[in-house]
Amino acid sequence: MKKIVCAAALALALPTAAFAQDGTEATAPDGTPAFGIEPYFGVLGGYHSFDRDSEFGSPRGGKMNGALISGVAGVNVPLGPVFVGAEGNATKGFGDIDWEYGVRGRVGARAGDSGMVFATAGYQWVNGRRAYSDQKDWIYGVGVEVGPKDIGLGGITGNSGVRLRLQAETYDFDSIRPMAGVIMHF
Template sequence: MKFALIAAAFAASIGSAAVAQSTSPDGSEPAVGFEPYVGVLGGYHNFDRSSEFGTVGSRGKMDGALIEGVAGVNIPLGPVFVGVEGNVAKGFKDIDWEYGVRGRAGVRAGQSGLIYASAGYQWVNGRKGFSDEKAWTYGLGVEVGPKEIGMAGIFGEAGPRLRLQADTYDFDSIRPMAGVVFAF
C-alpha cells in the first residue's frame, strides 16, 4: 500500500511540474505539457506452473480473463515521452482482482500513436485456492490513433486510440490486453 501511495504522489508531482512548464519562456508556444488519459482493456492472464501461484490440486495453473481500467499521464519530450499509469482489473476464473502502478517510456508514432515499454508493480488476488501475490511487471505496447487507422474524419485528431499490449508478471506469466484509450 505504501508503494501505491508513493507512486500516486509521484504522478501528482509530475503533473504539477508539467502544468508549471506549460508555456515556453517567451510565452509564444507550449514547451512541455502533460497528457492525461483513461482507458478500458480486456484480455487474459496466464501464469506458468512455476510461478509464485504454483498449482492447486488437479486444477493446474492459475489463469483467467480480465477487464481492466487504466488512468495515467504522459509527458511529451519531443519525439519521446515518459509517463505513469495505474490500473485496476476484475478477473474471472482463478483471478479475483489485479491492481498496480507502472512507469512508461516510449516514442511517438505518427500524429497520435505511441510505442512504449513499461515497468511497475502489480498485485494479484487469487480465487479458488490460489494465493494473493505481488511482483514486478514488465511490458511492451503500442497505441494507434484515429489518423493512423484512417478514422480522423470521424473522431478528429485527438480521438480514441486503440491499445495493444503484452505484460509479464515477474517473467512467470503472459498478459495480452487490448482496448481503447481516451486522451483529454
C-alpha cells in the first residue's frame, strides 16, 4: 500500500512543481498543445531474466528467463513540459516465459523536440512454463522515447508521431527486463 501512495504522490507533485517554475507555457517542447490526450500503441522486443532467489526459482535451482515480444497501448496526458499516463501490455514469451500482461502508470518530462523521459510503476502478471508457476507482482521501470527530430531523421518521417523507445523494468526488484521498440503517437 505504501508503494501506491508514494507513486500517486509523485505523480501529483511532479506536474505541480514544474508549473510552479513557469506557468506561462501554452505548448509542449515539440510544439503540440500543452494539455490534452495523446493515445499511442507500439511493439517492443526484449528479454526478461529473473534472479535465482525470486518467486520463479525452480526446485532444481535454476532461474526463469526468456525473450519477449510485447504489444503496448496507452494514453499520455501532457501537462506542459511534463506528462502523466497509463499503459497496458500483452507480451508473448519464449523460453521459460509463456505470457506476461500488465498495467502501469507513467510520469515523466518531455525532452527536446519530440522526446520523453519517464518512470513507470504498475502490476504485472507472468505465466511460466514447465516447472515455473504463474505469479503476479509490482513492476517498476524507467525509459526514454526519442522522436525522429531528436536523432536527425526529421526530414524522413516529418511529423508522423513515430518514436523509438528504450526501457528497463524490474519485477518486484527480482529481475531485469530491458525492452526496445517503436511507438506510434497520435
